[in-house]
Amino acid sequence: MRGVKFGFRLPNVRGYSSFNYLKDLAEYGESLDFDSIWVSDHLLYPENYGKLTAKSFFFESLTTLAVLSSLTKKVVLGSAVLLPLRNPVLAASILSTIDHASKGRLTVGFGVGWYKPEFDALGVKFEERGKILDEEIEIILQLWSKKKINFKGRYFSLSLSFDSKPYQKPYPRLLFGGKIKYALKRIVKFGGGWIPTFLSVSEYKDGLDRINLACKDLKNKDLLFAIDLPTYVYKGEPDKEDIEFMTKWYGKKKEGIKRLGIFGNYEEAVERIREYMDIGVKHFVFSLIPNYKERLMLEIIKDRVISKL
Numbered sequence: 001m002r003g004v005k006f007g008f009r010l011p012n013v014r015g016y017s018s019f020n021y022l023k024d025l026a027e028y029g030e031s032l033d034f035d036s037i038w039v040s041d042h043l044l045y046p047e048n049y050g051k052l053t054a055k056s057f058f059f060e061s062l063t064t065l066a067v068l069s070s071l072t073k074k075v076v077l078g079s080a081v082l083l084p085l086r087n088p089v090l091a092a093s094i095l096s097t098i099d100h101a102s103k104g105r106l107t108v109g110f111g112v113g114w115y116k117p118e119f120d121a122l123g124v125k126f127e128e129r130g131k132i133l134d135e136e137i138e139i140i141l142q143l144w145s146k147k148k149i150n151f152k153g154r155y156f157s158l159s160l161s162f163d164s165k166p167y168q169k170p171y172p173r174l175l176f177g178g179k180i181k182y183a184l185k186r187i188v189k190f191g192g193g194w195i196p197t198f199l200s201v202s203e204y205k206d207g208l209d210r211i212n213l214a215c216k217d218l219k220n221k222d223l224l225f226a227i228d229l230p231t232y233v234y235k236g237e238p239d240k241e242d243i244e245f246m247t248k249w250y251g252k253k254k255e256g257i258k259r260l261g262i263f264g265n266y267e268e269a270v271e272r273i274r275e276y277m278d279i280g281v282k283h284f285v286f287s288l289i290p291n292y293k294e295r296l297m298l299e300i301i302k303d304r305v306i307s308k309l
Helices: 017-031 045-053 061-071 088-101 116-121 126-145 180-190 201-214 240-250 254-260 266-279 294-308
Strands: 007-008 036-039 076-081 106-110 148-152 155-161 173-176 224-234 260-267 283-288
Touching: 007 076, 007 294, 017 036, 017 061, 017 254, 017 294, 045 240, 061 076, 061 088, 076 173, 088 106, 088 126, 106 116, 106 254, 116 126, 126 148, 126 180, 173 180, 173 224, 180 201, 201 224, 201 266, 201 294, 224 240, 224 254, 224 266, 224 294, 254 260, 266 294, 283 294
Parallel strands: 007 036, 007 283, 036 076, 076 106, 106 173, 224 260, 224 283
Antiparallel strands: 148 155
């Protein structure tokens, strides 16, 4: 298990919980010695998720990370993943501020998203979001590493000096979500690493092989291979209400969730994590179903799963 890290995703979107619940869960997770805490980046979501939880609270991702930077002391704070919904100059400044507030504990995951209405609401062209994201990343990295930038692209044209540099030098670790076809291009260009979700062991291995092949000649590569997995671990038999909730939440049958995540009793969970570790996963992010049992699930994962690896 050398070098492998474990974190979890806070339920800040698709919401049901109060902000105090998020804060308490983050502090509790750190007290259990989890290595990282992650947030999702959405402003809107399909209404059926709110109906499942009976409440509908949404908490913006970067504001949430800013609060967590003062509440926590040692955990990595990550976005999984940050969408191209913000002006890149503003995003660079906010991320730098969080990195300073946390004294260098920020990891930035980028991705393209999938829910068209939130892009429409902000006037971002959904069909061109991948190209927009690429320009935004390039601008952010230039802002972080140069005193002055002159950038002229298809979506942005900037000439400015920028003093809001990150705490980490030259900047925080980058990760890229999504399908390997698109993530691979960004990893080759920008470095960092990969953090997909809902991938089986074989699918992840295929992506990992493609990344290693494409990046074999890169100098000073320091790639991190992470994965965000739906997680439900139980003793004996699973709770029927939890299973019903989970299948509705993920829109998949139990067998599908089990193939694409960590779903099983203690022994099965340990074995599944080992399978991912064996192919090269170095950082696990556990996505827990939002049913007010996250604290218990974190305890189970820590005491019954991670301790056995």
